[in-house]
Amino acid sequence: MEGIPPRRALILVLVLVVSSLFSVLASSSSSSPSQDVRILSVERRIDLTSFIVRAFLAFKVENTGASDVSEILIAFSPNEAQHLAIVKASTTAGKRKKKAYLPLDVNPIESPKGPNGAQLFSIALPTPLKSGDTAALEVLYVLTHSQEPFPAEISQSESQYVYYRDSALLLSPYHIKEQRTFIKTPSSKVESYTNVSPNNRVGTELRYGPYHDRSPYSHSPILVHFENNNPFAVVEELTREVEISHWGNVQITEHYKLSHAGAHHKGVFSRVEYQARPSISGVSSFKSLLARLPPRVHSVYYRDEIGNISSSRLRSDSLKSELEIEPRYPLFGGWKTTFVIGYGLPLQDFLFESSDGQHYLNFTFGCPLLETVVDRLTIKVSTLQF
Amino acid sequence: MAPKPITSPVPVEWYPSLSVLMLSIGLVLTASFFIYEATSSKRSRSLAKEITIGAVSSFFLGFGSLFLLLATGVYV
Numbered sequence: 313m314e315g316i317p318p319r320r321a322l323i324l325v326l327v328l329v330v331s332s333l334f335s336v337l338a339s340s341s342s343s344s345p346s347q348d349v350r351i352l353s354v355e356r357r358i359d360l361t362s363f364i365v366r367a368f369l370a371f372k373v374e375n376t377g378a379s380d381v382s383e384i385l386i387a388f389s390p391n392e393a394q395h396l397a398i399v400k401a402s403t404t405a406g407k408r409k410k411k412a413y414l415p416l417d418v419n420p421i422e423s424p425k426g427p428n429g430a431q432l433f434s435i436a437l438p439t440p441l442k443s444g445d446t447a448a449l450e451v452l453y454v455l456t457h458s459q460e461p462f463p464a465e466i467s468q469s470e471s472q473y474v475y476y477r478d479s480a481l482l483l484s485p486y487h488i489k490e491q492r493t494f495i496k497t498p499s500s501k502v503e504s505y506t507n508v509s510p511n512n513r514v515g516t517e518l519r520y521g522p523y524h525d526r527s528p529y530s531h532s533p534i535l536v537h538f539e540n541n542n543p544f545a546v547v548e549e550l551t552r553e554v555e556i557s558h559w560g561n562v563q564i565t566e567h568y569k570l571s572h573a574g575a576h577h578k579g580v581f582s583r584v585e586y587q588a589r590p591s592i593s594g595v596s597s598f599k600s601l602l603a604r605l606p607p608r609v610h611s612v613y614y615r616d617e618i619g620n621i622s623s624s625r626l627r628s629d630s631l632k633s634e635l636e637i638e639p640r641y642p643l644f645g646g647w648k649t650t651f652v653i654g655y656g657l658p659l660q661d662f663l664f665e666s667s668d669g670q671h672y673l674n675f676t677f678g679c680p681l682l683e684t685v686v687d688r689l690t691i692k693v694s695t696l697q698f
Numbered sequence: 699m700a701p702k703p704i705t706s707p708v709p710v711e712w713y714p715s716l717s718v719l720m721l722s723i724g725l726v727l728t729a730s731f732f733i734y735e736a737t738s739s740k741r742s743r744s745l746a747k748e749i750t751i752g753a754v755s756s757f758f759l760g761f762g763s764l765f766l767l768l769a770t771g772v773y774v
Contacts, residue, residue, distance in 0.1 A: 557773035560706035611771060656771070658710075664701035671704060696774065 348377030349384065351488045352446060360476055360536075361498040362683055363544040363573070364397075365455040372448050373441070373486070380440035385421070386433050386451060387483045387529070393431035397454040397685075401435045404448055413450075414438055427529050430483060456685045459540060461575035466645065468582060472575050472596035473503055474540045480508040480520045480532040487528055492521035497538045506534035543598030544574035545643075545684040554675060554693045562662050562675075565654040570639070572597070573685075577644035586642070599642035603680040605633040609655045616640075616651040635680075713769040721762030727755030 352372040359366040375381045388396060401416040421432040441447050459474040466472060482491055495518040502513065511520040518536065549569040556562050574596055585593045605612075607630055614624045614637055623638035639649045662675050673693065679686045708716065731751045735743075767774055 555773075558704075558706065559708075559768050559773050560710045561771075561773040563773065656773075660703035660705045663704040665704055666701055672701075674701075 349381055349486050350374050350376050351484060351486050353490045354482055354488060356482060356493040358495045361496060362542050365458045367453050369451040372446055374446045375441045375443050378443055380442055382440040383434045383436050385485045387426050387430045387485055389483055390429040392455060395455045395457050397456050399433055399453045401449060401451045426485060464575055465578040466575045467579045469593050471539050472541055473537060476536045478534055480534045481523060481526050481530050483531055485528050488526045490522050490524055494519055498540050498542055501539040503537040505536045508532050508534060541596045544572055545601060546571050546573040547679060547684055547686045549688045550679055550686050552691045556695045560659045562657045562659055567652050569650050571648040572643040572645050574645045576646035594642060597642045597644045600636055600638045602682045603635040604682055605635055605655060605680055606657055607632055608658055609633045612655040614653050713765050717762055717765035717769050720758050724755050724758030724762050727751055731755060
């Protein structure tokens with residue numbers, strides 16, 4: 313160590329100190345969440361009985377790290393994340409008889425993303441999970457446009473078959489000890505499905521699993537080809553206008569562009585065959601839709617550019633009103649229709665004054681049609697102040 | 699801390715009755731104005747009386763037409 317000038321020694325010491333600081337920082341941030349939490353068991357139930365895919369997961373997670381864990385991460389593949397409509401999580405509190413469900417906040421994490429662009433969501437636990445403890449979580453997520461019609465074109469008298477692509481192994485940032493997947497199809501006509509042993513099929517339910525000891529982010533793609541004749545109603549564009557009048561009325565006007573998003577209809581449409589044999593002809597088409605409106609609705613109208621459409625029924629009770637509308641023609645694959653629905657509601661059900669003197673409108677944001685997917689929604693609210 | 703619902707300053711059920719009542723009072727006052735004009739001579743006319751009957755009748759006709767619009771569903 314002799315012969316090194318003091319200035320160089322000082323620089324050397326500084327570099328050593330800085331590099332050791334960096335290494336300490338790097339090691340502290342490299343403790344990834346996958347080392348701390350382990351999923352003991354997960355049961356996944358995927359409901360394909362409608363055009364909208366609903367998946368329900370029941371987790372049991374264990375904290376194997378040393379520190380408390382306050383959030384659990386769930387992952388979705390980039391394709392799933394693009395078609396995700398809603399993610400909800402809840403946990404149970406209390407024993408058997410007094411089970412109560414607490415909703416939990418689920419937030420998307422912009423970065424870092426998982427491998428191959430997997431989208432991560434963070435579920436905030438109500439109380440931090442201590443080391444060695446287990447917790448039970450339930451997650452519900454809904455996917456839209458995830459069933460691809462195959463064959464893509466069918467004639468009037470054919471049934472509709474669709475593809476559903478998923479993974480037999482749950483995509484997760486954690487090590488999973490045991491997992492099972494149950495897929496429910498609308499009917500027992502399943503053309504084909506991928507075999508990832510052990511799996512079997514019972515009636516309308518496909519069972520994959522149990523799979524033991526899988527590493528984080530493991531993935532096994534499966535493809536299910538099954539018959540789905542439920543209505544594939546998609547509202548391509550919806551514009552809702554809400555006019556609030558302080559004289560006691562809220563008037564809503566909704567402009568719809570509805571289409572059938574299933575397998576395209578090819579060939580001719582024979583009205584005779586459609587009406588003579590409804591069980592064979594037009595099984596994948598739909599002719600009516602149900603809209604759920606608030607109770608005490610008045611002045612409901614249903615018209616399009618030609619004029620009033622009289623094929624509609626309104627049934628109301630004290631909790632809700634149901635409007636059943638039938639477009640002018642049944643909708644087959646690829647067919648579209650546009651119409652306008654308008655109705656009025658009493659003001660005191662929706663406009664409130666809070667304790668600090670502010671007025672606020674408590675109104676539903678989404679589309680009142682049941683079992684439909686809305687691609688683009690615009691809502692305009694205007695007040696007519698006097 | 700339940701939020702207080704905001705309702706109209708006038709109960710909604712009164713709109714048709716109020717509109718009929720106010721329009722009829724306004725039309726009666728308008729008729730009395732015209733009768734006054736027709737039956738009085740240039741000397742016995744009083745400007746103050748003309749203005750008051752006109753103002754009161756226009757007040758009633760104005761509110762009556764507002765409630766008529768509200769009663770028919772044009773919520774202005």
